[in-house]
Amino acid sequence: MAELKNLKKLYDMVYSCSGIGDCRRAFKLSAGRYGVCPVLDHSPAFDPYYARGKVRIAKGLLERKVAPSEPLARAMYQCTTCGSCKSICHQSACEYIQLPTSLFLDHMKVFEAMRADLVEAGVAPMPRHREILEWTKKEHNPYMEKHEDRIKWLPKGKTLPRKAKVVFFMGCTEPYRQPELCQAFLSIMEAAHQNFATLHPQEWCCGSVFLRTGMWDLAEELAKHNLETLKNSGAKEVVTHCAGCYRTLKLDYPELLGELPFEVVNTIEVVRDLINDGKLKFKKTELRVTYHDPCHLGRHAGVYDAPREVIKAIPGVELVEMRRIKDASWCCGAGGGVKSAFPDLAVEIAKDRISEAEETGAECLLSTCPFCARNLKDAAQATESKIRVYDILELLQKQLK
Amino acid sequence: MSRVYRALEDAVGPEHVSDQDFVLYSYSRGMDGALPEKRPDFVVNPGTTEEVAEVVRIANRYKIPIVPRGGGCCLMGGSKPIEIGGIVMDLTRMHKILGIDENTLTVTVEAGITWAELNTKLNEMGYYTGNLGPGSGMSAVVGGGLSHHSVGGGGGAKYGTCTEQCVALEVVLPNGDTVSTGSNASVYTKEPFCRFGFGPDLTALFLGDNGIMGIKTKATLNIYPKPEYHEGKTFTVEEPSPENATKMWLGWRKRGDLGIYDSQFLPQIMVEGMTGKLTGITVVKPWEEIEKAIFWYTMEADTPEQLEANVKIVDKIVKENGGEALGPEIKDGNIAKWHYEEQGHWQNWHALWGGLGPGSIPCSTEHHVPIHRFPYIYHKLDEWGHVHGEELTEAVAIPGVSTAILCGRTTVEVDSGIVVWDKPELREVNRKLWISQIQFLIKEGAMPYMVGEVASRALIDTGAFTGTYYEFLKSVKDALDPNNILSPGKFYL
Numbered sequence: 001m002a003e004l005k006n007l008k009k010l011y012d013m014v015y016s017c018s019g020i021g022d023c024r025r026a027f028k029l030s031a032g033r034y035g036v037c038p039v040l041d042h043s044p045a046f047d048p049y050y051a052r053g054k055v056r057i058a059k060g061l062l063e064r065k066v067a068p069s070e071p072l073a074r075a076m077y078q079c080t081t082c083g084s085c086k087s088i089c090h091q092s093a094c095e096y097i098q099l100p101t102s103l104f105l106d107h108m109k110v111f112e113a114m115r116a117d118l119v120e121a122g123v124a125p126m127p128r129h130r131e132i133l134e135w136t137k138k139e140h141n142p143y144m145e146k147h148e149d150r151i152k153w154l155p156k157g158k159t160l161p162r163k164a165k166v167v168f169f170m171g172c173t174e175p176y177r178q179p180e181l182c183q184a185f186l187s188i189m190e191a192a193h194q195n196f197a198t199l200h201p202q203e204w205c206c207g208s209v210f211l212r213t214g215m216w217d218l219a220e221e222l223a224k225h226n227l228e229t230l231k232n233s234g235a236k237e238v239v240t241h242c243a244g245c246y247r248t249l250k251l252d253y254p255e256l257l258g259e260l261p262f263e264v265v266n267t268i269e270v271v272r273d274l275i276n277d278g279k280l281k282f283k284k285t286e287l288r289v290t291y292h293d294p295c296h297l298g299r300h301a302g303v304y305d306a307p308r309e310v311i312k313a314i315p316g317v318e319l320v321e322m323r324r325i326k327d328a329s330w331c332c333g334a335g336g337g338v339k340s341a342f343p344d345l346a347v348e349i350a351k352d353r354i355s356e357a358e359e360t361g362a363e364c365l366l367s368t369c370p371f372c373a374r375n376l377k378d379a380a381q382a383t384e385s386k387i388r389v390y391d392i393l394e395l396l397q398k399q400l401k
Numbered sequence: 402m403s404r405v406y407r408a409l410e411d412a413v414g415p416e417h418v419s420d421q422d423f424v425l426y427s428y429s430r431g432m433d434g435a436l437p438e439k440r441p442d443f444v445v446n447p448g449t450t451e452e453v454a455e456v457v458r459i460a461n462r463y464k465i466p467i468v469p470r471g472g473g474c475c476l477m478g479g480s481k482p483i484e485i486g487g488i489v490m491d492l493t494r495m496h497k498i499l500g501i502d503e504n505t506l507t508v509t510v511e512a513g514i515t516w517a518e519l520n521t522k523l524n525e526m527g528y529y530t531g532n533l534g535p536g537s538g539m540s541a542v543v544g545g546g547l548s549h550h551s552v553g554g555g556g557g558a559k560y561g562t563c564t565e566q567c568v569a570l571e572v573v574l575p576n577g578d579t580v581s582t583g584s585n586a587s588v589y590t591k592e593p594f595c596r597f598g599f600g601p602d603l604t605a606l607f608l609g610d611n612g613i614m615g616i617k618t619k620a621t622l623n624i625y626p627k628p629e630y631h632e633g634k635t636f637t638v639e640e641p642s643p644e645n646a647t648k649m650w651l652g653w654r655k656r657g658d659l660g661i662y663d664s665q666f667l668p669q670i671m672v673e674g675m676t677g678k679l680t681g682i683t684v685v686k687p688w689e690e691i692e693k694a695i696f697w698y699t700m701e702a703d704t705p706e707q708l709e710a711n712v713k714i715v716d717k718i719v720k721e722n723g724g725e726a727l728g729p730e731i732k733d734g735n736i737a738k739w740h741y742e743e744q745g746h747w748q749n750w751h752a753l754w755g756g757l758g759p760g761s762i763p764c765s766t767e768h769h770v771p772i773h774r775f776p777y778i779y780h781k782l783d784e785w786g787h788v789h790g791e792e793l794t795e796a797v798a799i800p801g802v803s804t805a806i807l808c809g810r811t812t813v814e815v816d817s818g819i820v821v822w823d824k825p826e827l828r829e830v831n832r833k834l835w836i837s838q839i840q841f842l843i844k845e846g847a848m849p850y851m852v853g854e855v856a857s858r859a860l861i862d863t864g865a866f867t868g869t870y871y872e873f874l875k876s877v878k879d880a881l882d883p884n885n886i887l888s889p890g891k892f893y894l
Contacts (some may be wrong), residue, residue, distance in 0.1 A: 016759030019432045021540035027521040030743045047427040060426045071421040104759035216884045
């Protein structure tokens with residue numbers, strides 16, 4: 001019999017779901033809300049494939065009416081943990097009227113706890129997640145790469161200090177899969193005459209993928225290591241570009257390990273401040289762009305304006321918004337372990353977003369998360385879309401004066 | 402793999418049939434906090450009318466019951482099996498808008514579309530469906546609303562129940578045949594435009610039927626241009642507030658059509674519940690200082706002059722009956738503005754249900770009464786609460802009227818029931834109290850409209866139907882569904 005120790009801790013939260021099911025396909029014109037669950041239309045579409053059904057399964061597990069099983073786990077892992085369900089559940093669109101039942105329910109917490117319990121019950125995670133776990137234990141990254149290669153992006157002859165007030169937490173996706181983004185950040189910081197350090201070789205995976213997929217032991221180990229290293233570096237400000245790292249460092253680390261002795265900021269916030277201080281100037285370009293809010297940065301951490309301010313700071317760039325933005329933004333499909341365990345599902349969801357971006361008439365779809373950008377690029381390629389997908393940093397680097 | 406499973410796979414495709422225990426479990430409950438879970442044997446979610454019809458034919462072949470299900474929001478146990486086994490048919494994959502006809506002012510949709518998705522599209526074109534379905538319209542679907550005579554999601558005072566807006570249906574009958582009703586009954590009509598004609602109104606047979614007469618796969622509804630002007634005001638009400646609210650509603654109705662779109666009364670106990678006085682959890686912050694009942698209306702008009710004139714008449718009647726206006730903005734407590742402008746009509750139910758805090762959930766006994774009977778029913782419910790005081794204490798449940806909503810010309814929807822805690826150990830005691838209250842109300846002349854399992858059976862248990870009416874209902878059901886395939890057990894059929 002599964003112990004379900006994590007779900008039990010969230011008992012009141014689980015039972016605060018009244019089961020109305022707005023999390024399936026709510027539309028709310030006054031809040032720019034057009035649908036909720038990105039997975040639903042690419043799944044068998046039964047209740048357990050969106051939030052209400054998942055919470056009901058949690059009740060069933062707690063009441064011992066449903067047994068943990070591999071098919072159940074497979075359904076529970078088909079969720080990007082984008083938080084759109086939580087967002088619509090909490091949404092009164094009005095600061096004066098609050099909807100109390102829903103405010104007690106943090107869907108992502110429930111889903112992640114359920115995944116952790118399913119892992120303990122031996123029916124999860126997904127096979128690919130297990131491979132990633134084993135590799136990360138050895139090499140501290142989930143990309144099956146050698147740990148020492150994390151710094152390969154740094155141009156030959158360049159060195160970065162190990163200690164400084166500002167530490168760049170590189171993450172895994174950029175150095176191993178999109179090194180051009182690390183290089184772009186370096187160029188931007190150099191153009192603004194800003195110094196920063198890296199933790200390498202002491203930087204390990206932030207642990208996001210393991211928190212999201214229920215492999216909490218390793219997540220905690222990684223978090224403890226990184227926090228200790230960051231403390232030793234003397235960092236006052238930890239900058240990260242990966243939206244997943246940002247959410248994990250900023251929101252999960254304090255929850256796991258207590259208050260942090262440094263501030264966690266996103267690269268895009270740093271760039272915004274440098275622009276406002278007059279330290280960065282950009283060349284003019286005629287470009288119509290649209291912007292995709294990464295869930296980890298936007299819905300989870302509330303960073304909506306900084307990327308838009310940065311985009312608008314490039315002369316000649318016109319920002320046209322998609323139908324679903326900010327709080328109601330549509331997930332790219334990659335998060336929550338979906339890209340690794342269900343790559344086809346991830347791309348199918350991203351195709352929806354590409355199509356939405358195309359509707360704006362934009363030439364370019366920008367994001368500020370390497371994981372989103374990668375999945376959106378895969379979808380653009382799969383659909384032979386003419387829209388070009390870039391990270392904002394790439395565009396900024398290109399337009400640097 | 403069973404022969405039935407294989408047949409269902411052939412009908413809807415392997416991805417859209419399941420007998421996995423966790424899938425079955427997730428369809429074993431409705432939204433209530435009391436009915437026991439009853440798992441089906443299979444869940445299917447067909448994507449076309451033809452697939453629906455084929456599943457029904459399979460069910461007939463193997464004599465397996467089917468419970469059709471929309472958004473799964475029924476508060477009366479209508480969208481789950483009454484007994485273990487059978488097929489639950491989830492229709493939410495069928496959510497396309499098939500056509501918006503600006504000449505006949507109708508919209509034709511697949512029945513699994515939500516009221517909110519449909520009205521979002523219509524709103525962008527300057528239209529709406531008038532009655533916006535149930536209060537759960539962001540989740541509830543058109544087919545479910547039409548099966549329940551739904552109201553509460555907005556527009557009830559102006560347009561009545563959603564079934565009054567239905568022009569035509571496509572229905573899969575219990576034998577697997579598909580029929581079209583209304584003007585679509587003729588092969589010569591060019592488009593759906595009118596419900597009444599060609600003899601008896603057979604569309605009505607499937608409206609409010611709670612899924613016992615057929616499975617609605619398509620629906621044509623009237624659409625209306627959304628008026629350009631609107632007003633929304635909220636008032637406190639002097640005691641005796643149910644009597645005063647009733648006088649306001651009757652006063653308006655006796656003046657004719659004043660463009661009232663919606664109107665709702667919330668008793669003082671509800672206001673206290675929504676401002677943290679019962680549990681410390683505040684729903685409507687601007688009401689924190691209010692120690693009275695609340696009453697609000699929204700009104701529509703085509704011109705500013707018409708709006709101004711009607712507001713004057715309506716406000717005068719409110720004032721004469723103990724109403725005092727709050728300020729015009731939401732921050733002033735004007736919940737009417739939130740309802741109309743921020744689509745609060747599809748959300749206030751969350752607030753009401755959550756008023757007692759996380760885990761509170763309704764066992765609803767909502768029903769219709771004529772406007773003038775509202776105070777009587779209101780006070781009778783108080784009496785019921787006193788009589789069942791000990792049991793309610795045991796269940797940690799709170800009875801009463803949460804709201805009353807003007808619905809149609811001379812009817813009020815009374816949202817009564819008991820608020821209970823969604824705890825497995827409390828479900829049986831909650832169920833008994835729930836059934837007791839609905840039976841009590843029926844005997845006092847209330848008319849449940851969303852009947853599901855609980856109210857449909859209470860109608861029979863209380864002997865509400867005359868013998869001839871019940872025999873007539875049974876004979877219609879027997880003629881349509883000789884194998885009793887669709888939703889068996891409702892009305893004890």
